[in-house]
Amino acid sequence: MTYKHKKIEKKWQKKWEEDKIYKAEKSDAEKFFALIEFPYPSGAGLHVGHPRSFTAMDILSRKRRMEGYNVLFPIGWDAFGLPTENYAIKTGIRPEEATKKNVANFKRQLKSLGLSFDWDREINTTDPEYYKWTQWIFLQLLKNDLAYQDEMPINWCPSCKIGLANEEVIDHKCERCGEEVVQKNQKQWMLKITDYADRLIEDLDKVNYLEKIKKQQKEWIGRSEGTEISFPVKNLDKEIEVFTTRPDTIFGVTALVLAPGHELVNQIITDKQSQKVKDYIKKSKRKSEFERTKLDKEKTGVFTGSYCLNPINNKKIPIWIGDYVVASYGGGAVMVVPAHDQRDYEFAKEYGIEIKEVIHGENSNLDEEAYTESGKLVNSGDFNDLDSEEAKEKITKFLKEKGVAKKTIKYKLRDWVFSRQHYWGEPIPVVHCEECGVVPLPEEELPLKLPYIERYEPTDSGESPLANIENWVKTKCPKCGGPAKRETDTMPNWAGSNWYYLRYCDPHNDKEIASKENMEYWMPVDWYNGGMEHTTLHLLYSRFIYKALYDFGIVPQSEPYKKRTAHGMILAEDGRKMSKSLGNVINPDDIVKEFGADTLRVYEMFMGPFDQAIEWSQDGVKGVRRFLSRVWSLVKENSTKESSEEALKKIHRLTKRVDQDIEEMKFNTAISGCMEFVNFAYKNKKKVGKDVLEKLLLLLAPFAPHITEELWHDLSKEKSIHLQDWPEYDPKLIKKEEFVLIIQINGKLRDKFKVKTGISKEEAKELVLQRNKIKSKIKDKKIKKIIYVPNKLMNLVI
Ligand code: ANZ
Ligand code: ZN
Numbered sequence: 158m159t160y161k162h163k164k165i166e167k168k169w170q171k172k173w174e175e176d177k178i179y180k181a182e183k184s185d186a187e188k189f190f191a192l193i194e195f196p197y198p199s200g201a202g203l204h205v206g207h208p209r210s211f212t213a214m215d216i217l218s219r220k221r222r223m224e225g226y227n228v229l230f231p232i233g234w235d236a237f238g239l240p241t242e243n244y245a246i247k248t249g250i251r252p253e254e255a256t257k258k259n260v261a262n263f264k265r266q267l268k269s270l271g272l273s274f275d276w277d278r279e280i281n282t283t284d285p286e287y288y289k290w291t292q293w294i295f296l297q298l299l300k301n302d303l304a305y306q307d308e309m310p311i312n313w314c315p316s317c318k319i320g321l322a323n324e325e326v327i328d329h330k331c332e333r334c335g336e337e338v339v340q341k342n343q344k345q346w347m348l349k350i351t352d353y354a355d356r357l358i359e360d361l362d363k364v365n366y367l368e369k370i371k372k373q374q375k376e377w378i379g380r381s382e383g384t385e386i387s388f389p390v391k392n393l394d395k396e397i398e399v400f401t402t403r404p405d406t407i408f409g410v411t412a413l414v415l416a417p418g419h420e421l422v423n424q425i426i427t428d429k430q431s432q433k434v435k436d437y438i439k440k441s442k443r444k445s446e447f448e449r450t451k452l453d454k455e456k457t458g459v460f461t462g463s464y465c466l467n468p469i470n471n472k473k474i475p476i477w478i479g480d481y482v483v484a485s486y487g488g489g490a491v492m493v494v495p496a497h498d499q500r501d502y503e504f505a506k507e508y509g510i511e512i513k514e515v516i517h518g519e520n521s522n523l524d525e526e527a528y529t530e531s532g533k534l535v536n537s538g539d540f541n542d543l544d545s546e547e548a549k550e551k552i553t554k555f556l557k558e559k560g561v562a563k564k565t566i567k568y569k570l571r572d573w574v575f576s577r578q579h580y581w582g583e584p585i586p587v588v589h590c591e592e593c594g595v596v597p598l599p600e601e602e603l604p605l606k607l608p609y610i611e612r613y614e615p616t617d618s619g620e621s622p623l624a625n626i627e628n629w630v631k632t633k634c635p636k637c638g639g640p641a642k643r644e645t646d647t648m649p650n651w652a653g654s655n656w657y658y659l660r661y662c663d664p665h666n667d668k669e670i671a672s673k674e675n676m677e678y679w680m681p682v683d684w685y686n687g688g689m690e691h692t693t694l695h696l697l698y699s700r701f702i703y704k705a706l707y708d709f710g711i712v713p714q715s716e717p718y719k720k721r722t723a724h725g726m727i728l729a730e731d732g733r734k735m736s737k738s739l740g741n742v743i744n745p746d747d748i749v750k751e752f753g754a755d756t757l758r759v760y761e762m763f764m765g766p767f768d769q770a771i772e773w774s775q776d777g778v779k780g781v782r783r784f785l786s787r788v789w790s791l792v793k794e795n796s797t798k799e800s801s802e803e804a805l806k807k808i809h810r811l812t813k814r815v816d817q818d819i820e821e822m823k824f825n826t827a828i829s830g831c832m833e834f835v836n837f838a839y840k841n842k843k844k845v846g847k848d849v850l851e852k853l854l855l856l857l858a859p860f861a862p863h864i865t866e867e868l869w870h871d872l873s874k875e876k877s878i879h880l881q882d883w884p885e886y887d888p889k890l891i892k893k894e895e896f897v898l899i900i901q902i903n904g905k906l907r908d909k910f911k912v913k914t915g916i917s918k919e920e921a922k923e924l925v926l927q928r929n930k931i932k933s934k935i936k937d938k939k940i941k942k943i944i945y946v947p948n949k950l951m952n953l954v955i
Contacts, residue, residue, distance in 0.1 A: 166753060173877070181231075189228045213762065220819055229275065292603050315336060378735045383402040415490045420452045427462025579612065607623075655695070656699065687723060762828060791845075805890060828860065854872075
């Protein structure tokens, strides 16, 4: 009679698989495409963070199936990349072998959780049948001028011997190994994501992402509208271009600061200042850009000895060099307005540069800090008394007519470095011909398979290990037949993951990336959940690729994901990040073994608000297990024929709550609602009958699929609980008898009290006017109007 998870979980997993109840097939029903971030099959196996996101989307998928949707909930493996390559280098085990082993382990683990994936659609980015299409996408980008080669100063990790994208450099260190990154020039494949910058911002209006995720997307793109102004250098026939978002402050410019790498530095320094400037530049080179541009960092600089002229009034302005100015943004020079920019303010305080007020606002206090808001112009000649916004326009127009300014838009987003000098990635399908230059491989020759090699270490020259395989590199040009060399760079990890959702629509198609009918039926993804660590780059890159494919006429819409949410991280019991070296890792296998998959699932959904980071608690796990045991014995021991009115009302209220909570990803409150109900049922066994318990099982089925299936069959049901209809609630039964009436006077909250649901305006008015608090406010004033919102509030206008 007691709940033994081991007996039932394997049994039902097998049955579901045999009956293929989670298989997705195109039909006339409305579809629902639920997506999780497909995992990287590392040697360490699944960690407890994976099931948090996977279970959440599993719950949604199961609920949608019960609601009658045709659900696609697929799974696959994002398996190219450095961890496996490094493992191969260390152990001599081939990356394919390691991947195969890791995938098998992950698969066993995921299956033990009872997730309702359609395993027939499993994909693997390292499978040539998959990466054929990753390479094909590259050829489309190349054909449409969105891929090009360029000599680029790249972030180079001397330890991994690899070029890194900016995003892979954290605190100026390699994201993977922690080594200090250096700059190195290398010819790289680039993708022109900057062409899509505006659309990637604008189209955020079309999708339903968490606000904070939209914000991240916008900030990474960093669109900034402003004015470019030239300042002529004194005694030199040159101009310095600065980019500013605040042309209204131009009368307040008291210095110009150039980035240490600015091209005019050498021509500008005077003999007297020469040594000082050179020393300064040498010192700042040692600091990373991150270190130099941090907002709270000390602002340092050195005077060049030269001056320029302010184009608005020909005033002489000293030119400085300072490393808080970024070389690669906005021309690498700024006009310093200490009174109205905080960084400039600190810089000016440090070096005794004049702080000149030109914008005045009510709360400006220049003795303490810069006044950075807009306001009225002062000390600004003909432009005095204008508002900032108007002044921006007028000053820009004035300077434009003089030919010394123009409006521009700058972006922080850079083109995407798409080459890696590594073995374990997709080969880039082009050859370099002596006669014809870069020639793409004909599409029929795809996939271009990774050749077999003995050693995976990158070469010391920084080329990929593929460069060492002479008979692979040497090839014929597909265009002229002459001698040519294969490209030896491979693609970054992002290449396989920026379009994987598309392949799920038609994973076995060997003619097309996916058929039109399949894409039209399944795309876009209806709900995508994953970690916040992927809501900047992976999201941006995959949106870009999808838009490009849309422009090429390949996919049916311009945005791949309708909705995107994110879960919080699971921390160790000690509040730190789980990590092998700290010895605080929880292995999901252990929890499944000891307490069962249902306990793990319900616990991870119950542990706290879904979007927040939360600490693991073994006591919490035990508590959830006790809850499931109670559900078990409630159903097993039940002998009540008819449920009481109270029990009925409670289960209908619970139905409404669980239904809404799942939609809002408030899984924890959905579960606590079920717990409250189970407590009630336990204390009132005579009042809770089979009909009510059936409903409870249906509500719990998406959370705890095994135990509910077992108990469902105990109640002599034939068909799987997961193929039942999602329960509905009767609004009449959940109507509250009382509500709190809010009373306002002239819109201000003055009193509140409980009254009967459904009372009329007249009845309510009578009660309200008897309240002391209200009487004392109204006294002899006249009530002009009464606004009554039934079952909510009454506002008296006096
Ligand atoms: C004068 C000024 C006055 C500015 C003022 C701001 C406030 P966003 O919005 O990020 O584009 N800037 C321009 N180029 C820079 C560079 N290479 N490194 C560091 N800072 C740079 O910021 C644009 C503003 O950042 C520009 O407007 C410039 O300072 C600074 F009251 O110009 B501003
Ligand atoms: Zn050729």
